[in-house]
Amino acid sequence: MQDSLRRFKAEIFQALAHPTRIAIVELLRDQGEVPVSSIHEKLALEQANVSQHLAVLRGKHIVVGRKEGNQVFYSLRDRILGKVLDLMRQFFQNHLREALDLLNDMKTEAAPAR
Amino acid sequence: MQDSLRRFKAEIFQALAHPTRIAIVELLRDQGEVPVSSIHEKLALEQANVSQHLAVLRGKHIVVGRKEGNQVFYSLRDRILGKVLDLMRQFFQNHLREALDLLNDMKTEAAPAR
DNA sequence: CGACAATATTCGAAATATCGCATATACTGG
DNA sequence: CCAGTATATGCGATATTTCGAATATTGTCG
Secondary structure (H helix, E strand, C coil): CHHHHHHHHHHHHHHHCCHHHHHHHHHHHHHCCEEHHHHHHHCCCCHHHHHHHHHHHHHCCCEEEEEECCEEEEEECCHHHHHHHHHHHHHHHHCHHHHHHHHHHHCCCCCCCC | CHHHHHHHHHHHHHHHCCHHHHHHHHHHHHHCCEEHHHHHHHCCCCHHHHHHHHHHHHHCCCEEEEEECCEEEEEECCHHHHHHHHHHHHHHHHCHHHHHHHHHHHHCCCCCCC
16 A cells, blocks of 8 residues: 555656666756757767667656657656756765765766866 | 766665665654664564665665664665655655556556456 | 658667575674 | 574575667658
8 A cells, every 4th residue: 555655656766767867857857848869969879778768767657758740859747856856966965975985886987176 | 977976866766766665764764763673573574675675775875774782773864865755755646647557557456447 | 652760669688686595693691 | 602682694596677789660751
């Protein structure tokens, strides 16, 4: 009973649990409505890959696609998810130290200084 | 560069992307500090399973354990994650209709539908 | 219709996650 | 030290995710 609600939440988190999908959601949050081709270009991803990730997000009703002629425009379904990502940024800042360690562990790639 | 931040966020979401771990986080949010035994009992899970999930949450610094004598008391590392879960509840309510459909799909256990 | 552009889907392989069971570690009391 | 309780870890087996390559679908234009 409460359990199915938790399963629901878990599914949403699962859908967000991928860097590419986070990038997509953030892009939509910032740009509003965007055609697949833009996502494809801006994020420099394989076209098929973009479609696959969009399918995941669509499956959980996180985004919607509006067909217009040849292309499909995607947008966030609910402003709330933008807020969730903002909270995550806050969380990140609160735990900057450990976060950096985590990132290091994951494998690093840049930006010294601060 | 933004990418590692997104990987970080994705890791957090991944850690939350499991019904059991959501249950644990919610329990900690509501009860403050709780010994493993309580989690084990209240959620009716295998002891080892609880430990495994706690390990995941610990690994992402979502929870901390404080050792006291024989037992270990866990608590949420940051109130913010409670807020995230609250937002998720809101999200759930906003999309109640589709959410229910989703839950039904997940269930696959009955209801000849209409 | 035929060619082309935009997007979606399918398939198989590699990587990752989850669970139960067995076992290990840490602490307490006698 | 021994027995007992609380928690953690290692190990296979099974399930799920992810990605690229190939292919399918849909719409446009001439």
